[in-house]
Amino acid sequence: MDVPEEIRKALSEHPCFCEDAHHTFARMHLPVAPRCNIQCNYCNRKFDCCNESRPGVTSEVLSPEQALEKVKAVKREIPQLSVIGIAGPGDPLANEDTFSALELIGKELPDLTLCVSTNGLALPGSAKRLYDLGVRFVTVTMNCLDPEIGAKIYDAVVFDGKKYSGVEGATILRDRQLEGIRQCVGLGMLVKVNIVMIPGINDEHIPELVRTVKDMGIYIVNILPLIPVEGTRFSDLRAPTPLERRDMMDRCGLDMKMMRHCRQCRADAIGLLGQDRSQEFVHIEGCGLRDNAPNVTIDTEKDETKVAVATSDGKTVNSGFGNASEFRIYATDGNTIRFLKTVPIDRSETVAGDDHRHHIQSIVSQLDGCGTVIVEEIGPLPSKILGKMGIRIVISDGDVNDTIRDSLKE
Numbered sequence: 001m002d003v004p005e006e007i008r009k010a011l012s013e014h015p016c017f018c019e020d021a022h023h024t025f026a027r028m029h030l031p032v033a034p035r036c037n038i039q040c041n042y043c044n045r046k047f048d049c050c051n052e053s054r055p056g057v058t059s060e061v062l063s064p065e066q067a068l069e070k071v072k073a074v075k076r077e078i079p080q081l082s083v084i085g086i087a088g089p090g091d092p093l094a095n096e097d098t099f100s101a102l103e104l105i106g107k108e109l110p111d112l113t114l115c116v117s118t119n120g121l122a123l124p125g126s127a128k129r130l131y132d133l134g135v136r137f138v139t140v141t142m143n144c145l146d147p148e149i150g151a152k153i154y155d156a157v158v159f160d161g162k163k164y165s166g167v168e169g170a171t172i173l174r175d176r177q178l179e180g181i182r183q184c185v186g187l188g189m190l191v192k193v194n195i196v197m198i199p200g201i202n203d204e205h206i207p208e209l210v211r212t213v214k215d216m217g218i219y220i221v222n223i224l225p226l227i228p229v230e231g232t233r234f235s236d237l238r239a240p241t242p243l244e245r246r247d248m249m250d251r252c253g254l255d256m257k258m259m260r261h262c263r264q265c266r267a268d269a270i271g272l273l274g275q276d277r278s279q280e281f282v283h284i285e286g287c288g289l290r291d292n293a294p295n296v297t298i299d300t301e302k303d304e305t306k307v308a309v310a311t312s313d314g315k316t317v318n319s320g321f322g323n324a325s326e327f328r329i330y331a332t333d334g335n336t337i338r339f340l341k342t343v344p345i346d347r348s349e350t351v352a353g354d355d356h357r358h359h360i361q362s363i364v365s366q367l368d369g370c371g372t373v374i375v376e377e378i379g380p381l382p383s384k385i386l387g388k389m390g391i392r393i394v395i396s397d398g399d400v401n402d403t404i405r406d407s408l409k410e
Contacts, residue, residue: 003219004188007136010113014083015272016259017192018218027083027115029076030067031060031268032097036090037121037157038173039232042196042226042341046190059317060268061089063099071105071112074270077280085115087139090268093122099133106134113137114301117194121173123180131187139222140177141194144202146211146388147171152201153335154307155401157234178216193218194257197240197248198226210252222259225247231314231328231339233401304331306340307404310372317396317403320377322360327367343367360385367391367396374403 003011015025062070069267076080086103092098093116102114105202117139130138141158150170155167184191193213197203202378210221225239240248249258270280308327310319319325329340343366360382367373373386374394386393398401 007188007190008228010136011190012080014115014137015117016085016139016222017234024080025082026078026080026143026271027085027269028071028078028081028271029085029087029267029269030071031089032062032064032067032101033086033088033090033095033267034061035087037094037158038091038118039118039227039337040268041155042198042229044229044231060293061400064097064104065163067101068104068108069108075109075112075297078271078290083115083137084109085117087117090231091119091121092116093118093126093158099129102130102133115139117141118180119173119179120180121157122176125182125189126174127180127183127189131184131189135189137190139192139264140181141196142174142181142209142213143196143198144170144179144205145174145212146205147174149202149205152173153159153196153198163367169387175331180211181216181218187294190220190393191218192220192222194222194224196224196226197245198234199238199240201237201238202245203248206248206316207252207255209257216255220257220259222254223252230342233315235314235352236352237281257325302401304333304338304371306331306370307372307374307407308343309404310373310375311398311400315400317374317376317398317400320374320379321363321373321375321382322379324375327363327373329370329402330400330404331410335403337404362391363386364391372407374400374407408409 011034015027045048073082077124086092086098102116106114107113114135116131116135118141120140120142123138123140125139133162143153147167147170150173151166154170154173155165157164157173159172159176162171181191181193189301193210194208195202195209197206201308208222213221223245225245226234226237228235228237228239252258307319309322309330310321311317311328312319312325314328324345326345327343329343331338331340345363353363364382364385370391372392372394376397377395383393392407394403394407396407
């Protein structure tokens, strides 16, 4: 593929687009984009999670001004810094702060290469704007062409203020991704397509997807292994083996240039690929956590409420209130749902007389802040205690996500 002369040097110093560069040049991801406009069934965007290294995870969310100061501080410590990317922890194009940060850094540090990673839903309306801000490298995560497959991968798509799901949502997302890629390529930007390989879901479909995007003029493809994450619908799916992934890259590499050195970086990654130094620069002076920073959430104008669900597997409501071994806490706006945490319940005590009351009160105290409790069954004592606290009780043995949504519609 012919590379525009104006970005040939930047390409040679981009560790994600050029394999030779990742040993020498460093990149820095700016976590300025907490809001997302889709919900993937493999994604759980935890906030302040320093022990995990995967997309969607960050230890802080920065304002554009804080991001600029942090870039300056990192540049002083890591002189080989060459690329500034924005990859979350939500979707960059669902956040106006993305564009503000790019503008600030482009003006003050014009020698740094600017890069954005997106799901592509908002790309058609943003490609020219990114180009005008100096962005020449764009990554689009695109997992399928077939909406039937997409309906299995995406739980929700929020477009033009409306939430879509199933085949309809997947079709909107696919069409927007393809149009966004066309616009970026037409502007002369280099495009990388990320594909999450999900065994049994999209793996056999990947070669067709690769051939399609190759014909559109993209520069490189990155096939990523699924990371099963607790609290997601795909938590129980297996990741592809290294051999399966390598065979898929070899198969698709006959048609397209493959990225084989990806490390599936955090949204606040800093340093050389494979040598993340982000924790060295967390909360440095002048660049700390944004005051009242929003937790990572899907893009919505509605307030969220917290819901406690008696579920042992995250899929179905399968426990009564008093005999639950754990509750899972979710945040929802009525359309989209985020897993927050698991609350384990100590069942070592006896559950008769005063001990029973103490056990119930202990459970209630751990669910502080939840406006709704969803259980398979519940006795009169916890019903009375929850009722006095104004907490709504929903009885169900159905799918967790469906029950949460239905409970807010009632």
